[in-house]
Structures are given as C-alpha cells and as structure tokens.
Amino acid sequence: MTPELGQLALILALLLALAQGILPMLGAWHGNRALMAVARPAAAGQAVFVALAFGILVWAFVHFDFSVQYVADNSNLALPWYYRIAAVWGAHEGSLLLWIFILNVWTVALAAFSQKLPEVFAARVLAVMGLIAVGFLAFIIFTSNPFGRLLPMPGDGADLNPVLQDPGMTFHPPVLYTGYVGFSVAFAFSIAALLGGGLEQAWVRWARPWTNIAWAFLTLGIVAGSWWAYAELGWGGWWFWDPVENASFMPWLVGAALIHAQAITEKRGGLRAWTILLSIFAFSLSLLGTFLVRSGVLTSVHAFASDPRRGIFILIFLTLVVGGSLLLYALRAPKVASGKPFKPVSRESALLIGNLMFAVAAAMVLLGTLFPLIGDALNLGRISVGPPYFGFLFPLLMLPVVLLLPFGPFLRWGKGEALMLKQILLRAGIAAAACAIVAAFFVDGQLKAIAGVAAAVWIVAGVLLYAYKRWREMPRGRRYPAEMAGMLLAHLGVGVFMAGVLLSESLSVTSDVRMAPGQTEHIGGYDFRFDGVHRASGPNWRADQGVITVTRDGRQLTVMHPQKRTYLRGQVQTESAVDAGIFRDLYVALGEPMDANKVEDAWSLRLYYKPFIRWIWGGGLLMMLGGFVCAADKRFRLKRAAADAVAAESLQVQETHA
Numbered sequence: 001m002t003p004e005l006g007q008l009a010l011i012l013a014l015l016l017a018l019a020q021g022i023l024p025m026l027g028a029w030h031g032n033r034a035l036m037a038v039a040r041p042a043a044a045g046q047a048v049f050v051a052l053a054f055g056i057l058v059w060a061f062v063h064f065d066f067s068v069q070y071v072a073d074n075s076n077l078a079l080p081w082y083y084r085i086a087a088v089w090g091a092h093e094g095s096l097l098l099w100i101f102i103l104n105v106w107t108v109a110l111a112a113f114s115q116k117l118p119e120v121f122a123a124r125v126l127a128v129m130g131l132i133a134v135g136f137l138a139f140i141i142f143t144s145n146p147f148g149r150l151l152p153m154p155g156d157g158a159d160l161n162p163v164l165q166d167p168g169m170t171f172h173p174p175v176l177y178t179g180y181v182g183f184s185v186a187f188a189f190s191i192a193a194l195l196g197g198g199l200e201q202a203w204v205r206w207a208r209p210w211t212n213i214a215w216a217f218l219t220l221g222i223v224a225g226s227w228w229a230y231a232e233l234g235w236g237g238w239w240f241w242d243p244v245e246n247a248s249f250m251p252w253l254v255g256a257a258l259i260h261a262q263a264i265t266e267k268r269g270g271l272r273a274w275t276i277l278l279s280i281f282a283f284s285l286s287l288l289g290t291f292l293v294r295s296g297v298l299t300s301v302h303a304f305a306s307d308p309r310r311g312i313f314i315l316i317f318l319t320l321v322v323g324g325s326l327l328l329y330a331l332r333a334p335k336v337a338s339g340k341p342f343k344p345v346s347r348e349s350a351l352l353i354g355n356l357m358f359a360v361a362a363a364m365v366l367l368g369t370l371f372p373l374i375g376d377a378l379n380l381g382r383i384s385v386g387p388p389y390f391g392f393l394f395p396l397l398m399l400p401v402v403l404l405l406p407f408g409p410f411l412r413w414g415k416g417e418a419l420m421l422k423q424i425l426l427r428a429g430i431a432a433a434a435c436a437i438v439a440a441f442f443v444d445g446q447l448k449a450i451a452g453v454a455a456a457v458w459i460v461a462g463v464l465l466y467a468y469k470r471w472r473e474m475p476r477g478r479r480y481p482a483e484m485a486g487m488l489l490a491h492l493g494v495g496v497f498m499a500g501v502l503l504s505e506s507l508s509v510t511s512d513v514r515m516a517p518g519q520t521e522h523i524g525g526y527d528f529r530f531d532g533v534h535r536a537s538g539p540n541w542r543a544d545q546g547v548i549t550v551t552r553d554g555r556q557l558t559v560m561h562p563q564k565r566t567y568l569r570g571q572v573q574t575e576s577a578v579d580a581g582i583f584r585d586l587y588v589a590l591g592e593p594m595d596a597n598k599v600e601d602a603w604s605l606r607l608y609y610k611p612f613i614r615w616i617w618g619g620g621l622l623m624m625l626g627g628f629v630c631a632a633d634k635r636f637r638l639k640r641a642a643a644d645a646v647a648a649e650s651l652q653v654q655e656t657h658a
Contacts, residue, residue, distance in 0.1 A: 003068050003147040006056035013049035013100075014137040016042045020130030024123035028195075036123035040111045043126055046133060047104040054101045057146055058088050067153040070094060070146045076157040078540035078568055079165075086170040087160045092310070093146035095173060099290075100136050102174070103181045107133070110185055110210070117206060124192035125185075132184050135317045143310050159540070162565065162573040168228030176221025176248060180289065182214025183251060183282040186258065190279035191325060194332040204266045204275060209631040211262060211279075212486070215255040216627025222248050223620035234574035234589040236510065236608040238616055241390040246369040247289030250362045254282040257358035259627075260351045268340050268413055270348060273333040274355070280329060284322045285362070291318055292369070345418065347411040350404050361397045365390065402455055402498070405491060406462020410469075427465060432458040443507060452502025459495035463488055486630025490623045497619025503612040510609075514594050516602040524609025526586060527551045533590075533603060541565045543575070546590045546603065550579065562590040562605075585610040 020042035027035025057070075061084045066072040074087045074094070089098040107129045114122045140146070189207035225248070230238045239245065258278040265275045291314040342348040368385040375383035406428050410420055436454035443449040467488055470479050480488070509523045515530035522528075531547040543563040550557045560577035567573065579586040591604030 002056055003060060003065070003149065006053040007141075007145065007147045009049040009053040009056070010137060010141055013046045013053070014134065014141060016046040016049065017130050017133040017137055020046060021127050021134050022130075023127075024130075025127040028120045028123045028127070031120075033119065036119055039123050039126035039130070042130065043104075043107045043111045046130075047108045050097075050101050050104045053147075054088075054097055057094060057097060058085060061085065061088055064157070066155075066157050067149055067151065068146075069148045069150040072150050072154055072157040074158065074160050076159050076540070076568065079160060080539050082170060083160055083165050086164065089173045090160050090164050090169070093140070093144045095177075096136070096140050096144050097146055098174060099177050099181060100133065100140060102177050103129075103133055103136065103184065106178075106181055106185055110188075114206075121192055121196060121203065124195050125188045128188035128191045129184060132188075132321075135321070139310075139313055139317065143313050159567060159569045159571070162541075162567050162571045163232065165567075165573075166228060166232045168224055168232065172221060172224040172228055175217055175224055179214050179216075179218025179221050180248070180251065180286040182210065182217055183255060183279075183286050185210040185214065186279040187283035187325070190276040191328065194276060194328050204262050204272075205636060207279070208259075208262050208266065209633070209636040211255065211259055212627045212631035215252070215259055216624045216631070218248065218252050218255060219620055219624040219627060222252060223617050223624065226620075227617055230613075231576060231578060234576045234606070236508075236576075236587050236589070236606070236610065238504075238613065241368070241387050243369050244289070244293055246365050247285075247292045250365050250369075251282050251285040251289065253358045253362040253365070254278055254285055257355045257362075258282050261355055264348055264351055268342070268348060270340060270342065271352070271355075273329075276329060276333060278355075278359075280322070280325045281362075284318070284325070285366075287314070287318045287321060288366075290314060340414065342413070343415040345411070345421070346415050347408060347413050350408045350411055353404060354401050354408075357397050357401050361394060364393050364397065402459065402494075405459050405494065406465070409462075409466040409487065409491075424462060424465060428458050428461040431461040443503075446506040448502050448506035452499050452506065455502065456495045456499035459498065460492060463491045463495065481635075482633035483630050483635065486626040486628070486633070488626070489629060490626025493619040493622025493624075493626060495619070496615050496622060500612050500615030500617075500619055504610055504616065507611045508609060508613075511607045513605055513607065514602055515605055516595070521607060523607055524584070524586075524611075525552060526557070526609065528586075528588070528605075528607050530603070530605065532601060533593075536561075536563065538565075541567045544590065544593075546577075546588070546605070548577065548588050548605075550586055558586070560586070560588050562588045564590050564592075580614060582614060583612060585613050 020039055023035045023042070024039035027033065027038070057068075059065075060068045060071045061075055062081065064071075064075070064077060070091065070093050074091050075084050079087065087094070089095040107126070110129065111126060114125065117125070186207050189203050189210070193203040225245070226238045229240070229245075230236070258275065261271050261275040261278055264271045291311065368389050371385050372383050374380075406424055407421055410424055432454045435457040436450050439453040440450050467480075470484065511521055511523045513521050515521065517530055517532040520527050520529045527550065529549045529551070531549055533544050533546050536543045536545040543565040546560075546562045548560040548562065550560060558579045560579060562577040563575040565573045565575055574589055576587060576589045578588075585608070587608035587610055589606040589608075591606060593602070594604050595602040
C-alpha cells in the first residue's frame with residue numbers, strides 16, 4: 001500500500017495548497033488576521049506531505065518496487081543505487097514531483113524568513129505561492145501520477161535512459177529546477193505588491209536576495225547541463241541552441257535583467273513597473289520551459305513527454321498565470337510606476353540599456369525557439385532555426401552590454417562624471433588593445449580569438465580598476481560589502497566566459513579519422529596513438545573500450561579510454577574520454593568499426609583539441625558565486641522596526657484608497 005500512501009499524500013498536499021492559496025488572500029483582503037495566519041502552517045503541512053510522497057517514490061526505486069509503473073519503466077535490478085535515485089527524476093512524472101518538492105522547499109524557506117515582513121504582505125506572498133502549488137499538484141494528480149500500479153508485477157524493469165546514466169544527471173536537474181522554481185518567489189512578491197499598491201519600492205529590497213539566489217541556482221544548473229552535454233553526448237560542444245537549452249536560457253536572461261532592474265527600483269525608486277513586469281516574465285518563461293519539455297511539441301534530447309493531455313493542461317495553466325498576472329499588471333501598474341529622473345550619462349541609463357538588451361535577447365531566443373511551431377501551425381512546412389540564427393543575433397545584442405560593463409560601477413546614480421569615464425576608457429582600452437596585439441602573434445591572426453582576448457581584458461580591467469578604486473578610497477570595513485563583492489565576481493565571470501567562448505570556438509581543432517592499431521594522428525601539437533580496442537563491462541553495460549596514448553614532443557601525457565557502451569536492453573551510448581586542463585581539453589570519441597574483415601581492426605574516431613573550454617564553465621561558476629554572495633548582503637535583512645513602519649504606511653495607504 002506504500003504507493004497509494006504517496007498518492008494520498010499528494011491529494012492532502014493539494015487540499016492544503018488550496019487553503020494556503022485562498023484563505024490568507026481573503027484574510028489580507030478583509031483584514032482578518034486569523035485567516036492570514038493560516039498561510040504558514042498550511043505551507044508547512046503541504047511541504048510535509050509532498051516530502052512524504054517524494055520519499056515514498058525514492059523508496060520504491062531503491063527497493064525495486066516494479067509494481068509501480070514509473071519504477072518499472074525507468075530502472076532494473078542491475079541499475080546502480082546512485083542511478084536508481086537519479087531515476088526518480090529521470091522521466092516526466094518523477095521530475096514533476098521533484099519540481100513540486102523544490103517549490104515547497106522555497107515556500108517553507110520563504111515562510112520561515114518572512115516573519116518580519118508586514119503581515120498583510122507576507123500573507124499575499126505565501127498565498128500566491130500556494131496557488132502556484134495548486135496548479136502543479138493538480139497537474140501531477142490528474143495527468144501524471146507517478147504511483148500508478150503495474151499488475152502483475154514484472155520480475156525486472158526496463159532501464160533508465162542511458163544518456164541519463166551520468167554523474168552530471170544526478171545533480172543537474174535538481175539544481176536547474178531550484179533556479180526555475182526560485183523565480184516564483186520574485187513573481188509572488190511582485191503580485192503581492194500589485195495587490196497592495198502601497199508598499200512603494202520596499203518590496204523590491206525584500207525580493208532581491210531571493211531573486212539573486214534563484215538566478216545563481218539557474219546559472220549553476222545551466223553550467224552543469226552544458227558540461228553534461230559536452231562530456232556525455234560525444235560531440236565536443238558545450239551549447240547547441242537546442243529548444244530545451246533555450247527554455248532554461250530565456251528565464252536566465254530575464255532574471256539577469258531583473259536583478260539589475262531591482263537595484264534601480266530599490267535605490268532610486270525608478271523602473272517600478274518594469275521591475276514588476278520582469279518578475280512576471282521570468283517566472284512565465286520558467287513555466288513555458290516546462291510546457292516545451294513536457295508537451296511533446298518540440299523534439300529534443302532533453303525532452304520528457306509527448307502526451308497531448310499534459311501539454312494542454314500546462315498550456316491552460318500557463319495562460320491563467322501569464323494572462324491573470326498581466327491583467328493585474330495592466331490594472332495596477334500605473335499606481336506603482338514612479339521614480340526619480342536621471343541624466344543620460346548615469347548608472348540608471350547604463351543599467352537600462354543592459355536591461356533592454358537582455359530583454360530583446362530573450363525575445364529573440366523565444367522567437368527562434370517557437371518559430372518552427374508557428375511555421376507548422378501556418379502550414380509553412382518544416383522550418384529549422386539553429387545556430388546560424390542564434391549565433392549571429394545573440395552576440396550582436398550583447399555587444400552594447402560588453403562595451404558598457406566596465407563603466408557601470410563607476411557611474412553615479414542620477415548623473416555621471418565624464419572625466420572619470422574617459423579615464424576608464426583610456427586605461428581599460430589600452431589594456432585590451434595591448435593584449436589583443438600580443439595575442440595576435442599566438443593565434444595566427446584568428447579574428448574571433450583576438451576579439452575574445454580584447455573583450456575579456458576590457459571587462460576584467462574594468463572590474464579590477466573599480467576594485468582598486470574602492471580599496472584606495474573607502475574605509476576598510478566598507479570597501480567590499482557583499483552586494484559589491486558579488487557584483488565584481490559576476491562581472492569577472494562574464495569576462496572569463498567571453499574569453500572561453502571566443503578562444504575555444506576559434507582555436508579548437510577537430511579530426512574525424514580512421515585508425516588501425518599503432519597509427520598516430522597529430523592535432524593541436526599532440527600525438528594521438530591508437531592502441532586498439534578491448535572489451536570492458538560495468539554493472540549494467542558492456543563496452544568496446546579504445547586505448548589512446550597521447551604524447552607531446554615524445555613525452556607521454558596520458559592514456560585515454562573512450563567507450564562505445566551497449567546496455568542491457570540493447571541501447572548503445574558513446575562515452576567520451578576527456579583529459580581536462582585549465583588551458584586545454586583533449587577529447588576522444590570512439591565511433592564504429594571500419595574493417596568488416598577484421599584484418600586491420602580499424603575504427604573511426606573523433607579527436608578534439610579544445611583550448612580554454614574550461615573557462616566557459618569557470619566563468620559561469622564565478623557568475624553563480626557572485627549571485628550567492630550578493631544575496632548575503634546585510635542590507636537585505638529586514639529588521640522588525642522597519643517592517644512595522646512599512647506595514648503602518650501600507651495600511652494607511654490602503655485605508656486612503658478605500
């Protein structure tokens with residue numbers, strides 16, 4: 001009866017989510033403190049039942065309960081224990097339960113750390129989180145039950161998709177979902193602010209740490225997914241503009257814009273309506289990603305399901321969330337839109353230009369992702385939108401951001417100093433030009449590589465110049481508060497990322513070769529000697545394993561072992577071999593046997609020399625770290641006295657409106 005207990009727990013969680021979503025909202029409307037007080041215990045109870053359901057599903061996988069259809073479809077007796085746990089979120093139903101579980105973790109954290117928020121505002125925020133949970137719990141109960149029975153119970157199950165049997169998939173989905181779902185908090189804050197109308201920009205300060213943490217987790221999830229695709233899929237790339245990759249990238253872009261817009265709103269009172277709109281769009285794009293992954297409308301290696309019922313449910317939920325929030329925005333945004341004026345040369349102007357570029361880039365990615373669907377709906381034939389479209393437009397849109405990035409911290413709120421900007425332009429520009437000239441002698445005139453060096457040095461020089469300015473001019477205890485340190489780390493990460501992308505793309509070498517044992521191929525200054533193929537095996541697979549000896553100038557560096565695995569159910573999966581380094585990766589993928597007569601025992605291999613590719617993920621990790629550090633700033637910790645003052649002001653405004 002254990003699976004039935006899991007299903008019952010989800011039903012009880014749905015009932016508590018309804019109570020959390022409806023009663024506190026009514027209490028805030030009527031000033032009923034008893035109803036508002038329901039929010040936190042309802043959120044805690046819902047989290048307990050969701051955690052129980054999630055734990056039951058984990059237990060079913062660990063103990064081989066093949067009477068559960070989902071377990072039988074995604075695991076077997078030979079699957080290692082760590083992949084049995086990862087299999088919990090390896091397909092649609094379990095990944096949706098993971099999403100709901102993470103949503104409840106965010107809600108409980110919000111309930112715990114919102115004790116000092118104004119009572120009415122906190123009730124509205126938690127009620128919005130409850131209504132979001134209602135949608136997802138209804139989705140899993142009525143269309144995606146992970147506890148459905150399979151009778152009679154088979155003696156063994158099928159298998160987890162071999163592509164997902166990788167260490168990266170044990171942490172990539174949970175981290176990515178934590179970022180996705182985290183934007184629901186910023187969304188809930190913005191909806192509560194629209195409903196209240198009297199909190200001015202105070203809600204933004206409360207929302208900023210939550211937004212930074214969500215964005216940081218999403219950054220880490222995207223980095224982990226990129227690394228997994230690079231290491232697991234055997235193609236040597238780190239980003240392909242796949243529809244589901246785009247589905248995570250769009251909320252990341254809008255989230256980056258939101259973080260900077262919140263800074264303007266909190267510190268200058270400007271862009272209030274725009275900040276609310278970005279909060280709505282960030283979460284809406286997270287929901288759109290859910291629709292794209294689970295509806296079957298797009299084909300992707302990352303996609304889960306192709307059940308039209310599920311797609312229709314998510315589409316209706318997405319329409320209600322986006323349509324309802326935009327309607328509320330249209331009705332209430334004029335009441336919260338205001339702010340102080342600012343000069344064309346000011347920090348606000350620089351952040352606004354960056355905001356617009358991020359928003360336009362997200363719209364461009366959205367158009368390219370959905371255009372094949374639009375073309376199919378209009379009977380325009382099969383239309384493919386891929387790297388040529390994205391690869392041309394995205395760098396073009398990001399160019400103003402890169403050019404302005406060093407200037408932003410130096411600009412003052414409201415107005416800037418032209419002399420200071422000229423000094424930064426001169427110093428950072430000279431550093432970038434000098435490094436680009438030096439780089440030109442080492443990269444054989446590759447323009448993209450030279451541009452990568454120049455862009456990276458331009459950004460990093462701006463960061464270091466501002467860090468030095470703070471160190472020289474500010475007292476010791478005020479030089480680098482967490483918000484400032486986080487900003488510097490994130491901007492430094494952008495520079496490292498730029499270098500990694502442009503240098504790797506321009507200097508990489510790829511060779512598709514036919515090699516017999518003893519033959520050697522020379523690429524990127526390294527000699528790859530093929531020493532043959534032998535058999536290898538694991539807990540649930542057998543493999544042809546190549547042996548590649550890598551030497552340079554006659555000195556052996558490493559021995560690499562790429563594999564072509566065959567799993568128990570006959571699925572074939574390439575396992576690449578990677579020799580990683582700070583400045584270069586060596587990468588080998590084993591293809592197919594090329595000698596039908598077995599005379600030479602020749603195989604096809606793909607060899608890669610990938611310089612600076614690790615800098616791509618290193619830059620992403622610096623951006624992620626910057627987000628977490630920024631969220632730790634002491635300014636974001638709300639004191640009870642400040643909360644009471646804001647609550648009194650809010651109540652006075654509401655009474656005036658009444």
